[in-house]
Amino acid sequence: MVSNQDLSEGRTGWNLFVPGGSKDAGCKWDILPGQGKDGAAALSMSSSSDARYAALSSKAAVEAGKVYRFSVQVKAEPGSEKVARSAGVLARMTFFSKDGKDLGSEHVHFARGGRAALASSINQTYSDSLPTEWEEIAGVFTAPAEAATVQVALFCWSTKGTVLWSGVQLEPAATGTAPTPLLQAAASRPPAASLSTGTTTPPPADVPAMTELPAWAASHPRIVWDAATLERTRLRIRDHPEVAAMWRNLEALCSSYCDPSQGKFLKPEDAFQDFLALQGGSHENRAKLEVALRRWLTPLDLLSFAYVVGGREEFGKKAVELAVATAARITPDKMENGFFYTRTFPTRSLALAYDWCFPLFSPGQRETLRDAIAKHASVLYLGSLNGVWGQSTLGRIWNWNVGTASAWGLAALALDGESNYPTRQWLFQAARNVEDYLRYAIDPAGGIVEGPVYFGYGGGYLPYFVEGLKRRTGEDLYLATNYHKVTGWLPFEILPGGGRVNNIMDSGFRISTGDVLIYALHRDNDRPLARWLWEGIFWRDGRFVSENQSLPAAILWAPESMDREKVAQRESSLPLSGWADSRGLVASRTGYGGDDALFTVHAQQYTDFKHDQADKGQFTFYAYGDDLVIDSGYGNDSSREKSTSGFAHNQVLIDGQPELQGGAHSRTDGWITGALFTPVVDLALADIADAYRYAYKSNFKDATYEKDFRQAVERATRQTLFVRTPVPYVVIFDEVRKDDSPHEYGWMLHAKSGREFQVNGNDVAVKPVSTPPLLVATQPWDGTGSADPSRPDGGWTGTLQVPSAGRYVVWGLTGTDNPDGNKSDSFFLRLNGGKLGYTSGKDPSRFAWTTFNKQPLTWVPLNDGDVKTGALDVPAGPLKVEVGVREPGAWFAGLALLPEGKLPADDNSLPAGAVSLKASEGEVRGAMKLVTLPTREARAWLQVSVLAPNRFENRVDAFQTTREGTHPRLTLLMRDSTARFLSVLIPHRAEDAKLPVQRVDAARGSVGVIKASGGEDLVGCWDGTGISTSEVETDAEFLWLRRDGAGRVTALAATNASYLKVAGASVFTTSSGPQSIAVSAGQAVTSGDSSLVRFDLPDLQVASMKQPAAWMARREINISR
Structure with missing residues (x-):
């Protein structure tokens, strides 16, 4: 019945089956003429390590209900081994229905000793050894009711070495022959209570039994x-x-x-x-x-x-x-x-x-699922063992690792006790990988190395694994690692007013997958804090704002409601300053309300894999309900010009070049070297020179962690100051020196779209651009957070008048009012009836234009899905544009045709002088509507007063991000051997006037005075030797000083200083080298041993800076004197 069952035709009619779990075991097969029993041919199967695999015959027709006999000869070659309590060798009769369906639960397995079993009792076929001489495996079976064909599978079941098979025979059995009795499970499982119905479920017949069935394997559900x-x-x-x-x-x-x-x-x-x-x-x-x-x-x-x-x-x-x-x-x-x-x-x-x-x-479906789950889990497990991210602890810091290990860990929990796969080893290794991530990817302050957005995405279903592991083994990875500290740091990540988190380091503003953080809120003993975080991140305007995927986690673990006063009191007690070392972030704020100010500065060392950008020293600033100094957001690409690059960040260029970029992730080092916090003023110091010097060569296949040195840079530091009262503001001092030769240095500042830089001498005003209300063309979405999949017909038609032929890029000013923007971010677009620019050959000839919509509007160039269209050769004359509905909720306010290489200047209006068309100037039909987009009122503007250098040039241009549209960028340019940029950034409500910031004559350094609310603050930076004016003398690199009306010092901050004199009187001196110092509200903090600092100020409580614990040794502050 079986084609080529005597193997006389070589491999014809046979092939090898190797499941995923045995792919790396070196499984091989061959036909050996004359090597079988009595000189017949033999089928040889060999593996270099323990494996479960099979030789499969072609299918043979059978008649349902008819009895058949099977036999085969088998022996193992010397040196072959098997796993204890496995069958070693098996022959399986694999049945298929007329339509090809695999009848999994009906398959019959024949083993040594005349034993036969279904899949549910396969563990009862185990043998203590392999046959060393030719031995027959044989049995009689009845073809199942649905069977139409049978396939013989000769299995090596958890063996290592070589096994020979010979003399396969499959034939109808003689009339009256009884089928071989089937073994039963050795241990019956107790009835399992169904949690969903409250009824008792009979034990499944197809679950592979163990000799002793543990209680864990006795029931489902078992996870959570x-x-x-x-x-x-x-x-x-x-x-x-x-x-x-x-x-x-x-x-x-x-x-x-x-x-x-x-x-x-x-x-x-x-x-x-x-x-x-x-x-x-x-x-x-x-x-x-x-x-x-x-x-x-x-x-x-x-x-x-x-x-x-x-x-x-x-x-x-x-x-x-x-x-x-x-x-x-x-x-x-x-x-x-x-x-x-x-x-x-x-x-x-x-x-x-x-x-x-x-x-x-059904029993058969359970077996099918067990096999599928095990195959997927095995790929994850082995892939992590072989991948750099799983091999090393540094690699395990990557956000993918924790979700990957959790996934195969869930598989192990689900299958434990019901599978011959190594579920215990999977479970152990999953726990270790997850533990490494939770211990080192979250620092002792609770800061997450890649930030909360990537923890949410990469963590995936981590909470279900953590809960399942706790119930299964008693090990609680939430309490045993830094996972339980996440909620303590999370307030510093939330932007003023809530609903968004910091988007630094290649991230977005929204935590779309919330399971891991919601579970942390559930476990936190500080219930008012958990509730405040829930309302600040996940529950906004009366609804859950993360993805639907996280609804089960929210239903399970969302913090309970509580008295509003308790939540408000907890908010009022939250700290206003924080430093998370491995996160590489210092955050300072005035409070947590919508109008409060938040300033962050970031510099992080590289690990092995992670999302990062060329952004060491990056700072952001929010105040009065507005984004004043921004990050360019998500990039995750290797572009040297967009969001991943240094050009996208607030940093200093050296001869037109920013910090290095190793690839799609920058792979560079930066260091927060100190932070001092007081009630009025916070000080942060960063050394970012390494980000210009080298990038790591590390990638998915290379764990050498080797540095690729590109250039010598003597010094690159950023020192920042945040002042809370009476008016919040920030001071930035950058000092960069490449070598002794003069170089061009450029200080960059990025503002959000819809802003313009108004430069007047040494002052820059970053103000909103006034624009009239825009009409947008859209098919409205249904308001439930998802677009209508029926996609009713609708469109917009307009004509662009092209004055001269040339290479142009088609741009669209696009947006959405759907909070889940990726469900409303595309149109169909056709140019000149599909005759222009379309080359992909699909019908109809139209672009599937993905706009990557953000709120409210951004300029996006034409593409076809994810295929970049680039510039098109456009003839002079009319260019007909047809925009069709693809995803409801997608807006476009206008189209523009820009010459190749030119970018829109901002995201609020059509480019001046460009070939453009407003949405209101075209015709709409069907489901497409014209909707008025109201003008958003400007809430704040930013004053930038430049105190150093004394002379500079400025350049304002449009910066095109990867996914966040276009925004304006300011670059201040100077030329010298050493660049020192000192700038004061003061936020204002829309109606407020600027504050006076005046330069002060200085014998050494650059100094200015800020006047606010009747007081006066002095700020200065050194010239390489110190700071000296008619009233102030110090060797500090960076100084901020506040005096009252009587001239008394009430607050100060100084970096790397050994003394300070004001009006001839000593304020402080150090007895053992320079220190950084901050003083306000009767509190003083020093970067070193506070006992070595003498303060000549009354009533001070003095303490040394507390360095946050970190998994990586701290780099010492680099003092260039």
Whole structure:
């Protein structure tokens, strides 16, 4: 019956099957003429390490209900070994239905000693040894009711070495022959209580038994859930209005997945078609793969959760359908075109679905899922062992690591006790990888190395693993690591008014995936703080603002409501200054209200892998409800001109070049060398010279951590001052010296779109640009946070008049009012009926223009999906433009045709002198509407007073970010061997006038006076020797001094100083070298031993600076004298 069963035709009709867990075991096979029993041919199978793999025959026809006999000869070559309590060698009869369906639970396995078993009892076929002489494996079976074909699988079951097979025979059995009795499971499992229904579920028949079945393997669900947790969750839904609202949202989503009349209805036969049609390659394409995959897996997660909590069987059955489709279609090989991290999504979703919907899976489906989960988990586990990010602790600091380890850890928890895969080893290694991340990627202050946005994304379903591990082993990685400190630092990441977090280091403003932080709020004993953080990040304007994927975590763990006064009191007690060393961030603020000021300065050492940019020394400034000095945001690309580059940041250029950039991530070092905090004034010091000197060569395959030195730079420091009262302001002192020769140095400042730099001598005003209301063309979205997938017909048509032929780039001024902007960020666009510029050959000939929308409006060049269109050859004359609806909620306010190489100056208006067209100047039809976008009132402006250098040139240009549109950039230029830039940045409400900032004659250094609220502050920087005026004498590099009306010093800050005299009187002296010092409100802080500083000021409490603990040794302050 089996083609070439005597092996006389060589390999014909046979092939080798190697599961993912054995891919690296060196599995091989061959046909050896004359080496079988009695001189017949033999099929040889060998592996260099323990492996489970099989030789597969071609399929042979069988008749359902008919009895067949199988036999084969087998022996192991000398030196071969097997894993204890494994079968060693097995022959499996693999059955398929008429339509090719694998009848998994019906397969029959024959083993040594005349034993036979279904998959559910396969562990009972174990043997103590391998056969060293030819031995027959044989048995009789009845073809299952649905069987149409059978395939013989000759298995080496956890063996190492060489096994020979010979004399395969499969034939109808003689009439009256009885089938071989099937072994039963050695231990029966007790009935499992179903948390969702309260009923008792009979033990599944297909779960591979162990000789002794532990209690852990006796029931599902086992991850997160027990009876008490389920009851507590149901009570939260009943009694907690916010949780009830989120539960209603989740149920509505799940209902839409199950209802054929709804646009979100999910048909299992359509599952993942969009994902399977995509190709990888570029970063953008791999990101699209992830989005397509999550379109199906997020509903699977929500349905599984809804079933286990609410018990609605329709949700559970839909989850089962999607899980089975996932197992069948999303195999590990289908994941190879995406990011490695993307492989975590099917692993974790299948593990949770298997555990939470266990009663609804048939025995065969459970086996299918177990095999799929194990294959995915094995790829993650082995990939991390072989990948640099998993091999070293430095690599494990990367955000992907924790989510990857958590995913295979969830698989281990789900399968433990039910699989022959090494789930205990998986669990141990997952815990160690996660522990390293939580211990070193979160510093002792609670600062997250890559920031809260990447912790949310990369952490993924970490909380479910942490909870499951705690229940399974007693190990609590939340308490044992720095995970429990995250909530203490998180307030410093939140921008004034809440809803956004700091977007430095290649990040965005929004924590879209919130599970890891919501769980931290749940575990925090400081309940008012947890509640304040919940309202500041996740619960805004009466709704949950993270992605739907995080709804289960929010329902489980959102902090309880409490008295508003308690939350307000906790906010008022939050610290106003913080330094997280491994995060490389110092934050200073006046408070946490919408009008309060927040100043941050960043300089971080490189680890091994992480999102970072050429941004060492980067600072941002927010005040009076506005973004005054900005970061250019997410880039994650290797462009030397956009958001990842040094050109995108507030730093100093040396001969036109910024800090180095090693690639898509900059891979450079910067160092916060000190920070002093007092009630009135904060001081921060950063050494950023290394960021100009070298970049690391480290990448995915290279863990050498070698430095690639590019240039010598003697010194590059940034010293910053934040003053709280009576008027908040910032002072920035930069000192850069490449060598003894003169060089051009450029000090850059980035302002948000819609601002302009008004330069008047040494003063710069950064003010809003006044623009009239704009009309935008849009198909309105439905207001639920997602676009209508039906995409009704609609469009806009206009004509651009091109004065002369040339190479032009088409730009659109685009935006959205959908908070989930990536669901409303594309149009279809056609030029001259599709005849201009379109070369990809698709029909219709139109661009799928992805605008990467942000709020409110940004200029974005034309593209086709993720394919960059670039400049087009445009003839003179009319250019017809047709814009079609693709995603509801997407806006465009105008189009512009700019010559190649030219950028829009700002994001508020059409470029002056350009070939352009407003949305209001075209015609709309169908679902496309014209909507008036109201003008946003300006809330604040920024005064920049330059005290050094005395003479400079200025350049204002438009900077094009990677994803955040265009904004204005100011560059102050000077030429000398050493650059010293000293600038005062004062925020003002829109209606306020500037404050007087006057230069003061100085014998040494550069000095100025700031006058505010009747007082006077002096600020200065040295000339390389010190600072000297008619009243002040010091060797400090940087000095700030406040005096009252009587001339008495009430507050000060000085860096690297050994003395200070004011009006001839000593203020302080040090007895052992220079120190940095800050004084205000009767408190003094010193960078070194405070006992070595003598203060000639009354009533001071003196303390030394507390260096935050860090995993990396601190670099000493670099003093160039």
